[in-house]
Amino acid sequence: MEMINININGKVFSVDAESTILEAATANGIHIPTLCTIKGIDSRASCRICVVEVKGERVFQPACATKVRKGMEVDTDTLAIRKSRKTTLELLLSRHAVDCHHCLRIGNSRCDDLDPAFCEMCFFCECVKDGCCELQALAREYKVDVLPYPHENIDQKVDKSTGSIIRNSNKCVKCRRCVDVCNDIQTVHNLSIINRGSNTKIVPEMDKNMKDSPCVQCGRCVDVCPTGALFVEEHTDEVLFYTHNYGIETAALVSSNTLKKLAELFRMETPVMEAELVVAGLRKIGVDYVYTDEVVNQLSAKDGEKALLKALETEKETVIITDSYAAEKFVKQNFAKLAPKLVTYDSPQRIFSKYMKQNFAGDQNHNTSDFRLIAVTEGGENAADAYENKSVDFVIPARELYSIFIRTGVNPKKRQPLKPDSIVVSPKELPATVFFAPVEWSMEKDIKQTEFVLSGNRIKAAIATNLGQVGVLLEEVQNGNSPYRVIRINA
Amino acid sequence: MNTEYREVITRAMEYGGILDAMLALQEKDGYLTGEAVEALGKAFNMFPSQVYDTATFYSMLKFEPQSITEILICRGAPCHVAGSVEVIVAIEKEIGIKIGEKTEDGRYSFDYTECLGQCQAAPAVLVNGKLHTNVTPEGITVLLRKGGPEE
Numbered sequence: 021m022e023m024i025n026i027n028i029n030g031k032v033f034s035v036d037a038e039s040t041i042l043e044a045a046t047a048n049g050i051h052i053p054t055l056c057t058i059k060g061i062d063s064r065a066s067c068r069i070c071v072v073e074v075k076g077e078r079v080f081q082p083a084c085a086t087k088v089r090k091g092m093e094v095d096t097d098t099l100a101i102r103k104s105r106k107t108t109l110e111l112l113l114s115r116h117a118v119d120c121h122h123c124l125r126i127g128n129s130r131c132d133d134l135d136p137a138f139c140e141m142c143f144f145c146e147c148v149k150d151g152c153c154e155l156q157a158l159a160r161e162y163k164v165d166v167l168p169y170p171h172e173n174i175d176q177k178v179d180k181s182t183g184s185i186i187r188n189s190n191k192c193v194k195c196r197r198c199v200d201v202c203n204d205i206q207t208v209h210n211l212s213i214i215n216r217g218s219n220t221k222i223v224p225e226m227d228k229n230m231k232d233s234p235c236v237q238c239g240r241c242v243d244v245c246p247t248g249a250l251f252v253e254e255h256t257d258e259v260l261f262y263t264h265n266y267g268i269e270t271a272a273l274v275s276s277n278t279l280k281k282l283a284e285l286f287r288m289e290t291p292v293m294e295a296e297l298v299v300a301g302l303r304k305i306g307v308d309y310v311y312t313d314e315v316v317n318q319l320s321a322k323d324g325e326k327a328l329l330k331a332l333e334t335e336k337e338t339v340i341i342t343d344s345y346a347a348e349k350f351v352k353q354n355f356a357k358l359a360p361k362l363v364t365y366d367s368p369q370r371i372f373s374k375y376m377k378q379n380f381a382g383d384q385n386h387n388t389s390d391f392r393l394i395a396v397t398e399g400g401e402n403a404a405d406a407y408e409n410k411s412v413d414f415v416i417p418a419r420e421l422y423s424i425f426i427r428t429g430v431n432p433k434k435r436q437p438l439k440p441d442s443i444v445v446s447p448k449e450l451p452a453t454v455f456f457a458p459v460e461w462s463m464e465k466d467i468k469q470t471e472f473v474l475s476g477n478r479i480k481a482a483i484a485t486n487l488g489q490v491g492v493l494l495e496e497v498q499n500g501n502s503p504y505r506v507i508r509i510n511a
Numbered sequence: 512m513n514t515e516y517r518e519v520i521t522r523a524m525e526y527g528g529i530l531d532a533m534l535a536l537q538e539k540d541g542y543l544t545g546e547a548v549e550a551l552g553k554a555f556n557m558f559p560s561q562v563y564d565t566a567t568f569y570s571m572l573k574f575e576p577q578s579i580t581e582i583l584i585c586r587g588a589p590c591h592v593a594g595s596v597e598v599i600v601a602i603e604k605e606i607g608i609k610i611g612e613k614t615e616d617g618r619y620s621f622d623y624t625e626c627l628g629q630c631q632a633a634p635a636v637l638v639n640g641k642l643h644t645n646v647t648p649e650g651i652t653v654l655l656r657k658g659g660p661e662e
């Protein structure tokens with residue numbers, strides 16, 4: 021790595037010659053605010069929040085998209101820059117429905133009695149202070165406390181057609197993150213930008229609604245959206261209704277994929293929140309049975325292993341296997357010829373659902389119809405599976421759980437950790453091969469190759485961690501030159 | 512249907528690129544239909560979302576059936592300086608809608624277009640594709656009263 025010297029805010033730093041001003045500054049502990057750029061995708065520099073002064077340049081430069089040069093002199097925090105960033109924010113907010121206290125990005129909604137007209141821009145008020153909205157955080161950082169420009173274009177219809185991935189265009193700041201993830205990483209090519217200038221809009225393919233679009237409900241656009249424009253359908257009211265209802269029993273599965281986000285939201289020192297604290301919080305709001313996901317993950321892996329063993333007997337070519345709702349949809353849509361070959365097994369969420377509906381209800385003489393199942397998990401595809409296939413009644417992502425806790429005044433951090441309920445399985449069922457252990461979605465282009473042994477055979481396999489990789493791998497299968505015996509896909 | 516689209520596209524591809532093909536398809540149906548966008552995607556090896564994204568950049572391309580009389584006024588700076596604002600006001604008054612709108616009976620639509628390359632004779636207006644230059648508020652009112660497309 022070649023290093024060069026540049027000057028940031030009057031100090032000389034040795035930085036990677038290939039980096040952008042933003043990367044160089046961040047690496048040296050200098051904060052530059054951003055809104056549109058995300059790690060892993062080349063910046064489109066569409067928001068202009070990250071502008072900095074570069075000596076010799078006529079106008080401010082976007083730090084996220086400007087490469088460093090030898091001897092460059094950069095100022096990241098002058099009055100002129102702060103003013104420019106503030107104006108940008110004011111302009112963005114003039115096309116943004118600023119009803120923060122009703123937004124899902126805000127934890128605290130104990131403000132039903134607030135007057136929205138009065139509380140237009142209350143960024144300094146207690147009631148919205150604990151949100152997780154990047155736009156609001158910037159507005160606070162730059163002290164945007166009045167809206168100087170008239171509000172425009174904030175009466176577009178919210179698209180709830182999928183029942184899981186919801187788009188509220190009124191909150192979109194056109195940062196493009198979702199478009200890039202949907203096109204470049206997931207290669208679904210659904211979201212795109214249409215029109216131009218102030219009429220620019222993000223829309224599903226050909227301005228269809230989400231249900232009729234090629235969207236596979238992977239939910240990855242939701243994960244990157246900095247505002248409340250894309251989100252997983254909320255179920256706060258239903259969940260609280262049923263947990264507070266004596267005639268109905270509720271059971272929740274806490275997936276470990278939410279623990280990191282929860283720690284972040286609750287501003288904890290630890291990288292993840294202890295599952296026992298989440299269990300305690302859920303019990304406090306009235307959930308009757310709370311489970312963590314170790315056993316269901318194992319059972320899901322076992323289910324995968326069984327399905328794979330069976331498939332290996334009959335399938336002479338590459339076996340494609342998945343437990344993902346979105347991956348299944350993606351394969352059907354883009355590789356119709358391979359779709360009949362696709363082997364599916366139960367995801368942890370489905371395992372949980374089956375376990376609760378069969379064993380649990382039978383064992384303890386419960387009536388399943390008086391049961392409500394809640395999955396606390398990230399990932400839009402789980403929400404889509406719940407909506408389409410009724411695997412569970414409600415999917416609650418970390419962000420929504422956070423807001424439920426805040427709304428009900430339950431602080432899991434302050435609770436006594438509680439042991440989860442246990443799912444009883446015969447030891448015969450376990451353990452399963454590590455090949456089916458949970459994997460995280462990634463933006464990587466490089467595909468993870470692996471080898472494992474199954475009933476005495478060495479198997480060469482690939483694990484796809486995003487749909488773009490699935491595209492590449494299945495293209496090979498279709499052309500008959502896949503080097504793998506097994507492809508496991510994760511969306 | 513699809514073969515028809517393919518033929519139109521193939522012909523357009525002999526002399527031009529995707530924009531020419533879009534215009535040719537629009538000529539055929541009066542606007543770009545969803546199937547036309549899909550056919551373009553296949554022919555140019557693009558995703559429908561990308562074709563649509565590209566097409567919406569141009570205000571001369573339409574995505575729904577058009578009104579009987581379509582009035583487009585140039586939004587370029589030279590036209591602006593030459594008084595296009597007064598012309599806009601006159602048109603709005605005459606047909607009773609604001610720019611960017613369509614009359615309820617579907618008789619008129621009124622919108623901006625990009626520079627028409629007639630800056631030397633600004634302001635420029637297109638009425639159903641027919642170019643009018645050096646337009647004045649009085650002139651356009653008379654023209655519209657005389658009645659529509661054939662003019």
Ligand code: SF4
Binds near residue numbers: 208210236242
């Ligand atoms: S859920 Fe996935 S496929 Fe659907 S729009 Fe978002 S990123 Fe694209």
Ligand code: SF4
Binds near residue numbers: 191193195197245
């Ligand atoms: S929907 Fe969200 S991620 Fe997509 S452009 Fe708008 S603000 Fe950005």
Ligand code: FES
Binds near residue numbers: 057064067083
């Ligand atoms: S973060 Fe650099 S322009 Fe948006």
Ligand code: FES
Binds near residue numbers: 585586588627628
């Ligand atoms: S600016 Fe109107 S024709 Fe060029």
